[in-house]
Amino acid sequence: MKLPVSRRDFLQTTALGAAAVSVLPKPLFAAEAGGRLKVGFIGTGNQGMGLIKRVLRFDLADIVAVCDVNEGSHGYRDPGHFYGREPAKKMVEDHGKRHKGKAAHECKAYADFRDLLADPQIDAVFAIVPDHWHAPVSILAAKAGKHVYCEKPLTLTVAEGREIMAAVDEAGVVFQVGSQERSNPVSQFVCNSVKNGAIGDVTRIETVVGYNNKVGPGPGWSADPVPKEFDYKMWLGPAPQVPYHHDRCLYRFRFNYDYSGGQITNFGAHSNDMAHWGMGMDTSGPTEIQCNHAEFLPEGSLFNTATVTSYRCKYPNGVELVCKSSEEKVQTRFEGSNGWMQTGYAGTTASSPELLKGLPDKNGPDGIDPHSAHMKNFVESVQGDATVNAPLEVGHASAVLCHIANAAIRRYPEHGDEVLKWDAEAERFTNSDGANDMLARPRRAPWDDLA
Numbered sequence: 001m002k003l004p005v006s007r008r009d010f011l012q013t014t015a016l017g018a019a020a021v022s023v024l025p026k027p028l029f030a031a032e033a034g035g036r037l038k039v040g041f042i043g044t045g046n047q048g049m050g051l052i053k054r055v056l057r058f059d060l061a062d063i064v065a066v067c068d069v070n071e072g073s074h075g076y077r078d079p080g081h082f083y084g085r086e087p088a089k090k091m092v093e094d095h096g097k098r099h100k101g102k103a104a105h106e107c108k109a110y111a112d113f114r115d116l117l118a119d120p121q122i123d124a125v126f127a128i129v130p131d132h133w134h135a136p137v138s139i140l141a142a143k144a145g146k147h148v149y150c151e152k153p154l155t156l157t158v159a160e161g162r163e164i165m166a167a168v169d170e171a172g173v174v175f176q177v178g179s180q181e182r183s184n185p186v187s188q189f190v191c192n193s194v195k196n197g198a199i200g201d202v203t204r205i206e207t208v209v210g211y212n213n214k215v216g217p218g219p220g221w222s223a224d225p226v227p228k229e230f231d232y233k234m235w236l237g238p239a240p241q242v243p244y245h246h247d248r249c250l251y252r253f254r255f256n257y258d259y260s261g262g263q264i265t266n267f268g269a270h271s272n273d274m275a276h277w278g279m280g281m282d283t284s285g286p287t288e289i290q291c292n293h294a295e296f297l298p299e300g301s302l303f304n305t306a307t308v309t310s311y312r313c314k315y316p317n318g319v320e321l322v323c324k325s326s327e328e329k330v331q332t333r334f335e336g337s338n339g340w341m342q343t344g345y346a347g348t349t350a351s352s353p354e355l356l357k358g359l360p361d362k363n364g365p366d367g368i369d370p371h372s373a374h375m376k377n378f379v380e381s382v383q384g385d386a387t388v389n390a391p392l393e394v395g396h397a398s399a400v401l402c403h404i405a406n407a408a409i410r411r412y413p414e415h416g417d418e419v420l421k422w423d424a425e426a427e428r429f430t431n432s433d434g435a436n437d438m439l440a441r442p443r444r445a446p447w448d449d450l451a
């Protein structure tokens with residue numbers, strides 16, 4: 001069984017759904033009353049600030065609130081960046097003054113996202129927080145009746161995807177996963193060409209993930225004092241209580257399993273998502289997965305996700321997917337019975353120039369970059385004028401692939417290149433209890449109970 005393609009399609013094609021559709025709130029906000037979408041940003045770090053700038057530049061919505069546990073500091077991807085809720089508020093309000101005059105709207109700055117969610121003027125939220133917060137923030141946002149744009153990878157664990165789906169279904173809100181490749185005309189061209197048979201039957205896919213781009217402290221590291229402008233307790237939230245270190249949090253969270261899945265989920269959420277798309281198996285998964293190589297930093301290092309990996313998996317249609325760490329700028333390469341196509345940060349190439357006829361520009365005819373186009377698609381979906389390009393069920397399936405890859409990778413030092421059998425419908429391994437134990441993990445109170 002495949003997962004439903006989109007929540008609305010799903011609801012419309014099931015008996016349960018037929019009843020549920022009638023109780024879905026009118027999609028969306030009061031566009032007919034001339035209203036503009038009012039949005040809040042939760043997480044104003046490396047990615048959040050970049051997305052806020054794009055919302056302002058393309059005038060996609062009114063940002064009426066921002067939230068971050070960091071009041072404002074350096075320490076993000078580029079140490080020169082000064083980010084957090086106060087710099088974000090200032091950026092939004094300064095933009096308003098420059099472009100809309102003195103009457104420009106006020107942007108509130110919250111330290112606790114639950115206060116932002118309680119703000120009745122907000123129609124939709126952008127959850128641009130570390131991965132360990134994606135599920136709690138998305139679930140509570142949906143329960144508060146807010147439409148949600150949540151960054152990729154959708155979740156920290158396989159189990160969390162189902163939790164988000166249940167909350168979103170119940171609330172009837174629009175949900176977009178932040179997989180902007182789904183709104184990138186180049187990725188659309190390549191994946192749809194492959195899906196439509198341009199290279200014949202797909203036989204093999206290669207996907208790429210990057211190496212760690214930051215170096216954390218090794219074994220024996222000692223704790224730093226928590227900066228006064230930073231609510232570390234709230235940053236940790238559902239994750240285990242551990243001492244603060246400046247390399248643990250801003251941007252670098254992606255290299256620690258407590259908060260993320262390393263580059264396997266960070267890059268894999270894009271490259272594997274495109275693999276599923278090109279295969280036409282958006283909401284499916286492999287039948288087996290095997291780690292062939294994995295390297296880790298010495299035990300006791302702050303960064304504990306794999307630094308170098310290679311794994312392979314098999315799909316029910318016989319396609320083999322191989323994912324490896326590489327400096328190559330390719331994201332996804334499709335090989336088929338009649339040729340190949342590949343796309344990524346270094347451009348798009350194919351076995352024949354014919355395959356690239358009509359290849360569009362990634363910024364589309366309106367000059368809108370993929371991130372902005374993806375947010376625009378979300379806003380239009382909330383207004384009822386479009387459907388989301390990256391539905392929840394699709395982002396879930398892509399995240400699941402990365403999470404089960406990590407299960408195989410984390411078991412590699414002890415279990416070598418064992419073949420793990422995967423039941424995509426049940427979302428369970430059928431030959432390893434140990435691997436199944438990695439599919440969920442407890443959240444620390446009060447985040448264990450989001451009812």
Ligand SMILES: NC(=O)c1ccc[n+]([C@@H]2O[C@H](COP(=O)([O-])OP(=O)(O)OC[C@H]3O[C@@H](n4cnc5c(N)ncnc54)[C@H](O)[C@@H]3O)[C@@H](O)[C@H]2O)c1
Binds near residue numbers: 045048076
């Ligand atoms: N789509 C893409 O291509 C893309 C690119 C980069 C990052 N991302 C995703 O964006 C997310 C954030 O990554 P980043 O690089 O911006 O990290 P970051 O650490 O720079 O920013 C995250 C921000 O969230 C804040 N935060 C943490 N817990 C919070 C909470 N409970 N409430 C409010 N704010 C909280 C942090 O203080 C920080 O400012 C990740 O899931 C990442 O995978 C996606």
